[in-house]
Amino acid sequence: MSEMLTLKNVTKKFGGLTAVGGVDFSIKKGEIFGLIGPNGAGKTTIFNLITGIYGLTEGDVLFEGKSISGLKPFQIANTGITRTFQNIRLFKNLTTYENVLIACHKSASYGLLDSVFRTRKFKNEEKLLAKKAEDLMELMGLTQHKNMLASNLPYGLQRRLEIARALALNPKLILLDEPAAGMNPEETLRLMELIREIRDKLDVTVLVIEHHMDLIMGVCDRIFVLNFGLPLAQGSPKEIQDDKNVIEAYLGKEDE
Numbered sequence: 001m002s003e004m005l006t007l008k009n010v011t012k013k014f015g016g017l018t019a020v021g022g023v024d025f026s027i028k029k030g031e032i033f034g035l036i037g038p039n040g041a042g043k044t045t046i047f048n049l050i051t052g053i054y055g056l057t058e059g060d061v062l063f064e065g066k067s068i069s070g071l072k073p074f075q076i077a078n079t080g081i082t083r084t085f086q087n088i089r090l091f092k093n094l095t096t097y098e099n100v101l102i103a104c105h106k107s108a109s110y111g112l113l114d115s116v117f118r119t120r121k122f123k124n125e126e127k128l129l130a131k132k133a134e135d136l137m138e139l140m141g142l143t144q145h146k147n148m149l150a151s152n153l154p155y156g157l158q159r160r161l162e163i164a165r166a167l168a169l170n171p172k173l174i175l176l177d178e179p180a181a182g183m184n185p186e187e188t189l190r191l192m193e194l195i196r197e198i199r200d201k202l203d204v205t206v207l208v209i210e211h212h213m214d215l216i217m218g219v220c221d222r223i224f225v226l227n228f229g230l231p232l233a234q235g236s237p238k239e240i241q242d243d244k245n246v247i248e249a250y251l252g253k254e255d256e
């Protein structure tokens with residue numbers, strides 16, 4: 001498996017606070033990679049550094065072997081990295097279908113005149129984009145809620161809709177920021193299956209931040225643990241579960 005994303009000595013300081021310091025990890029193509037750590041450990045900051053929302057203080061981020069540090073967020077999205085957010089960001093007054101379809105239109109190749117004169121090119125492409133939106137809704141279990149306003153969807157489905165929208169941009173790598181937040185155990189289990197399907201059916205590599213340990217341990221190939229912005233451990237779910245430092249970071253020392 002070739003390396004898809006590589007973080008080298010990734011560091012972000014906010015004034016005197018080192019939110020992320022000296023983080024190194026590599027994600028291989030086709031992996032489901034987990035990023036965990038206690039609250040405030042720096043996980044979302046790492047997503048913001050990868051996607052260009054924040055600039056790096058030190059270090060480098062490479063995507064498919066090329067540095068992407070310094071690129072603007074839209075340029076990074078164009079290389080094939082998309083994400084979801086901890087606080088859901090949907091078009092609340094549009095339907096499920098419209099939310100996905102708008103994102104699909106990012107890949108439309110027809111011009112303004114084609115759309116004004118409704119040329120054959122326009123009509124053919126519109127059909128393909130509609131089919132793509134339908135397929136994504138099907139994959140994410142949203143078809144029966146197609147015409148519901150995003151604001152009226154139950155919370156768990158809004159999270160799935162966010163993922164469908166991120167997938168509509170044809171990513172090679174998707175970053176999921178706490179996708180199971182607010183979900184019940186049954187919804188979380190379904191989400192685990194969906195994350196596997198995204199990797200297996202769409203050939204998308206996944207980097208996921210999550211506090212639900214059942215999800216992380218059940219779905220990830222490898223896991224990276226951050227504590228106070230610093231690397232704490234890296235390994236398979238079993239290795240992480242048995243790691244003394246990780247147990248201490250989450251539960252505290254036995255004699256405390």
Ligand SMILES: Nc1ncnc2c1ncn2[C@@H]1O[C@H](COP(=O)(O)OP(=O)(O)OP(=O)(O)O)[C@@H](O)[C@H]1O
Nearest residue numbers: 014017019037038039040041042043044045046086
């Ligand atoms: N824009 C910012 N300005 C100043 N400090 C920030 C900024 N963004 C994050 N921080 C700080 O950086 C640290 C890491 O925050 P971050 O949100 O990345 O943690 P997290 O691991 O994602 O936490 P959680 O699990 O609670 O979402 C925190 O101390 C936070 O207050």
